[in-house]
Amino acid sequence: MANLKVPREKIPWFPTIDYDACIHDQECINFCKNNVFDWNEALGVPEVNRPYNCVVGCDACAKICPSDAISFPPMEEFKATLRKLIAEANREAEKAQKEEPDTAVRK
Numbered sequence: 001m002a003n004l005k006v007p008r009e010k011i012p013w014f015p016t017i018d019y020d021a022c023i024h025d026q027e028c029i030n031f032c033k034n035n036v037f038d039w040n041e042a043l044g045v046p047e048v049n050r051p052y053n054c055v056v057g058c059d060a061c062a063k064i065c066p067s068d069a070i071s072f073p074p075m076e077e078f079k080a081t082l083r084k085l086i087a088e089a090n091r092e093a094e095k096a097q098k099e100e101p102d103t104a105v106r107k
Helices: 027-031 060-064 075-099
Strands: 037-040 045-048
Touching: 027 037, 027 060
Parallel strands: none
Antiparallel strands: 037 045
C-alpha cells in the first residue's frame, strides 16, 4: 500500500503561536503563501485560521519569526504520530479490502 495517504485533517502538523513572545510584526502572515495565518485586527495578533493549509514538514515560518514565537510539534513526536496514523490507515484499508464482495467474473 505504498500510495496510501492519510487525510491531511488527521495530520497534526501546523504552527502554534506564543502570544507572549509575538512582537506582532506580521512576518508570518507576509511570509506564508499557503494562507495559514490571518491577522486579528481586534486583538492585533496573527492567528492560525487554516492549519491544514500548512505543508506537512514545513516550519519555515518559525525560522523567519524574529521573536521565535512560532513552534511546531517536536519532530520525533510528529514522526511517531505519523507512523501510527499510517498503520491505522493500512489496517482500515485492509479491512475494507477484505469486506469487498468478490467481483471476479466466473465462467
